[in-house]
Amino acid sequence: GENVEQHPSTLSVQEGDSAVIKCTYSDSASNYFPWYKQELGKRPQLIIDIRSNVGEKKDQRIAVTLNKTAKHFSLHITETQPEDSAVYFCAASKMGSARQLTFGSGTQLTVLP
Amino acid sequence: NAGVTQTPKFQVLKTGQSMTLQCAQDMNHNSMYWYRQDPGMGLRLIYYSASEGTTDKGEVPNGYNVSRLNKREFSLRLESAAPSQTSVYFCASSDYSIGTEAFFGQGTRLTVV
Numbered sequence: 073g074e075n076v077e078q079h080p081s082t083l084s085v086q087e088g089d090s091a092v093i094k095c096t097y098s099d100s101a102s103n104y105f106p107w108y109k110q111e112l113g114k115r116p117q118l119i120i121d122i123r124s125n126v127g128e129k130k131d132q133r134i135a136v137t138l139n140k141t142a143k144h145f146s147l148h149i150t151e152t153q154p155e156d157s158a159v160y161f162c163a164a165s166k167m168g169s170a171r172q173l174t175f176g177s178g179t180q181l182t183v184l185p
Numbered sequence: 186n187a188g189v190t191q192t193p194k195f196q197v198l199k200t201g202q203s204m205t206l207q208c209a210q211d212m213n214h215n216s217m218y219w220y221r222q223d224p225g226m227g228l229r230l231i232y233y234s235a236s237e238g239t240t241d242k243g244e245v246p247n248g249y250n251v252s253r254l255n256k257r258e259f260s261l262r263l264e265s266a267a268p269s270q271t272s273v274y275f276c277a278s279s280d281y282s283i284g285t286e287a288f289f290g291q292g293t294r295l296t297v298v
Contacts, residue, residue, distance in 0.1 A: 073244070076227075078227075081225070114291070115275065115289040115291050115292055116228070116275070118286040118287070121286065161228065171216070171281045171287075172218070172230055172233055172243060173218075173287060174230075175220075175227035175228045177225055177226055177227045
């Protein structure tokens with residue numbers, strides 16, 4: 073089955089700096105890569121996703137890049153703010169009628185004021 | 186619009202007791218999922234239901250059973266709870282046939298003593 077590895081497990085940045093979280097996946101058939109943000113005690117919520125037919129997607133301060141050849145994808149957050157502090161999860165899945173997500177182990181991002 | 190609703194939010198069980206976690210979605214999604222979240226391990230898929238009337242095992246199905254009662258409801262049952270099942274359980278739903286993301290419920294924190 074699919075295996076997703078995520079690094080780093082913890083990340084601290086100064087407010088205004090950029091943060092980068094990286095994930096690798098094992099199944100070359102995976103073609104959907106979402107990123108979820110989970111605040112303490114809350115549910116995971118989708119912040120951005122990318123499909124395998126594009127290499128980069130951006131939404132305001134958040135961007136995701138995908139390298140299919142190397143089987144890795146990354147989340148980039150620019151101009152970080154204290155409210156960006158949370159646990160971020162990457163995931164991978166294949167297209168299908170029920171897309172079962174395989175998650176990375178998570179990154180605790182702390183933005184220091 | 187409530188989205189995905191789980192009950193209960195918290196539960197303490199004794200080893201060997203049984204219980205059912207309930208999940209309902211009001212977004213008319215075809216697919217529903219049960220994940221468990223443990224520290225440092227991300228979210229792992231227990232069971233999923235691609236559509237009403239079907240269920241399949243995920244990554245960690247042992248010790249659990251599920252029922253897709255109708256299109257809206259998907260329950261998770263622990264027949265004989267074990268301390269290893271102490272976790273936070275999340276239900277999710279999606280309709281990837283029209284490209285929707287996975288929406289998560291608010292979670293159930295289960296402790297087995």
